[in-house]
Amino acid sequence: MSTFTHKLPAEWHSRAVHVNVAGCGGNGCHVLMGLAQLQKALRGLGHPGIEVTAFDPDTVSEANLGRQLFTEEDIGQNKALTLIHRLNIAFGLDWWGIPLEYRPYQRTPDLLISCVDSKQARAGIYDRIRAGKADYWMDLGNGPDYGQVVLGQVGPAKKRLPNVAELYPEMLQGYENDAPSCSLAEALTHQELFVNRTLTAFALHLVWTMFRRGKIRVAGCFLNLQEMTTVPIPLKGAIRSESPKRRRAA
Numbered sequence: 001m002s003t004f005t006h007k008l009p010a011e012w013h014s015r016a017v018h019v020n021v022a023g024c025g026g027n028g029c030h031v032l033m034g035l036a037q038l039q040k041a042l043r044g045l046g047h048p049g050i051e052v053t054a055f056d057p058d059t060v061s062e063a064n065l066g067r068q069l070f071t072e073e074d075i076g077q078n079k080a081l082t083l084i085h086r087l088n089i090a091f092g093l094d095w096w097g098i099p100l101e102y103r104p105y106q107r108t109p110d111l112l113i114s115c116v117d118s119k120q121a122r123a124g125i126y127d128r129i130r131a132g133k134a135d136y137w138m139d140l141g142n143g144p145d146y147g148q149v150v151l152g153q154v155g156p157a158k159k160r161l162p163n164v165a166e167l168y169p170e171m172l173q174g175y176e177n178d179a180p181s182c183s184l185a186e187a188l189t190h191q192e193l194f195v196n197r198t199l200t201a202f203a204l205h206l207v208w209t210m211f212r213r214g215k216i217r218v219a220g221c222f223l224n225l226q227e228m229t230t231v232p233i234p235l236k237g238a239i240r241s242e243s244p245k246r247r248r249a250a
Helices: 030-046 080-093 119-129 182-192 196-214
Strands: 015-023 050-055 096-099 113-114 135-142 146-153 218-224 229-234
Touching: 030 050, 030 080, 030 196, 050 080, 080 096, 080 119, 080 218, 096 182, 119 135, 135 196, 146 196, 146 229, 196 218
Parallel strands: 015 050, 015 113, 050 096, 113 135
Antiparallel strands: 135 146, 146 218, 218 229
16 A cells, blocks of 8 residues: 555635546446435535536447446437436436537536546547646546556646556557447446446545545556456556556556
8 A cells, every 4th residue: 555645635625526527338327326426425514515517429228228327218318418317306416418528618627537438538538638627537447357447637737646648558549449239238248247336436435535535545446356356556656567457448
């Protein structure tokens, strides 16, 4: 475990924090549900809470059912709009869904959580935010039974947490086929049923720690469901040699 700590901005404790979620599929749908729970908990503690804007250009297909938080009635509907509408009604929220690929929208987010499914999509997001159009950037990606959560910062400041593009540039390089599966059965041959839910639990706990403790001691983790293990990412230095599968994670 790293002995270093990173303190969050003091204003996070006294104002609403603006969060963008890029991608509402396998990881993104679970992230949004967890953020709704986070909002309820923060308000219960007297915090102003979070304001969330979700982005996704894709529509729900039959292959998404079971692994993602959609039903048969959602097929053909936009993922971001469907999930945000459902959460707004269930939790009394006023969040936004944008049926487009991620772009910094209206204001710079305090935290961007990217849940995209290919290296080229991750690289596209980095190109749009590298000028400082975000403060903290948490990236999630996974393969069939493994994945990673990497928290960093973007912008010109020298003293900041390195982000996924700087720590693991291979995760943004090359091309990956992100064509959708035709059925749920086919989708389950590509990914284990609960890999997304398990990975997002670690990501959401890190976000909760950012609010609850005001500081963090790790910058994420690598997950391996086959071995039932996680490896923390220390705040200082890279751990390239400790996750041989991560080069294939999307």
